[in-house]
Amino acid sequence: MTAEKIATRLYLPAALVPGSAVALDAGLSHRLRTVLRLSPGASVAAFNANDGEFLCRVAELGRNRGSLTVESRLRAAEPEAGPWLLFAPVKRLRLEWLFEKGTELGVGAFAPVMTARTQPDRLNSERLLAHAVAAAEQCERLSVPDIRPLAPLNQVLAEWPAGRWLIFCDESGGGIPIAEAVAGLPAGAAAALIVGPEGGFTQTELDALANLPFVKRAGLGPRVLRAETAALAALAAYQAIAGDWRSLRRR
């Protein structure tokens, strides 16, 4: 594994081409210079979903700018088509935890939705993206999950893409156990999961979700879970049963 040789993995959305140079912005330059105490000549790995992961060398490193030279490819680009996660925003600290853990668990896109009982005005996308990037760097993903803009639940459902299943995590006690719901998906199907806000979905929302043809209604056991616990636990169950946990780590 590259992680054993190169301690630092950086997400760089710019094109990574062996022999070329990549500029570092002020934030990354600061991190390499002041936080990680690297100097020109140090090795780092840089990655993105389009190009894969590359061994790079620090070329210049100033207070607010710097650059890397891209050397050789460590890992080819590969699809990471993780499930979408639809969720109603919760308090800041719990949301940041959700983005960190959801990224580790392979979320393809975070899609915040407004429900009748959602408290609005709490989404700092830039800060949440930073948490997702840090988690992607740590967990050896090549991609960083998309973060969709906050949208009303009924709009998200009305514009639902063909061919993607939605596992509706129903805290009201409806549905079938999630292991059965997930095992019943067609092999390789695109999927998303949705969890409700802290106060739960309203009856109108429950009925709307339950009647959609792309929805599988699933229960998460006998206890009342916090929204972010439900999201992560459902993701883990999905990945274990139908997702990429059916393969193991490269050794």
Next chain:
Amino acid sequence: MTAEKIATRLYLPAALVPGSAVALDAGLSHRLRTVLRLSPGASVAAFNANDGEFLCRVAELGRNRGSLTVESRLRAAEPEAGPWLLFAPVKRLRLEWLFEKGTELGVGAFAPVMTARTQPDRLNSERLLAHAVAAAEQCERLSVPDIRPLAPLNQVLAEWPAGRWLIFCDESGGGIPIAEAVAGLPAGAAAALIVGPEGGFTQTELDALANLPFVKRAGLGPRVLRAETAALAALAAYQAIAGDWRSLRRR
């Protein structure tokens, strides 16, 4: 559900007998009086694993003391024999998350273990218990998970109880996918899960674990998970496939 009628659930380890009074300690009296702003006559629910859950009424409520009168039984005691979770202590905030979420996910006992790469001296059991109690109150458990004293891994393994399986979450890429490992357990078997410290198990520890007859070696997919993410995700997969998520919430 009782939760819709009585907003406050209190864990009270004292015997709960209809018609009797139960004393409240200074902490609980403060919480009812100052945080929840309750007065004598208010209804609360009190529970513990031995007796079940009861409708109670606030009898007295002073600054440092108070009492409840136990009225009628809301829910009979029932076994909640959740899996044990063996883990190497991580930093305080991550440990508190683990206790909150692990309690919601039905952990029966938290068993911290010392491994070669564990940083010691970080376990505030009293504070962690408070997190577990708060989560048990919120998620409608009747029991609060046990918290075992920190013990060396090899001692815990040497004293392992007969008949309990140990799912060894192997971040090194060994083992079989966790869904297969868990599905292979005998129906209704007692179980535990173990996750390694941030730096991983040493080769000696990996070999010792892998060779034990009660161990199932399981992988958690292609990404490198933080210790507490691995613990929670493995718990969710276990509960979904072989644990109490095969039943649903009472409606």
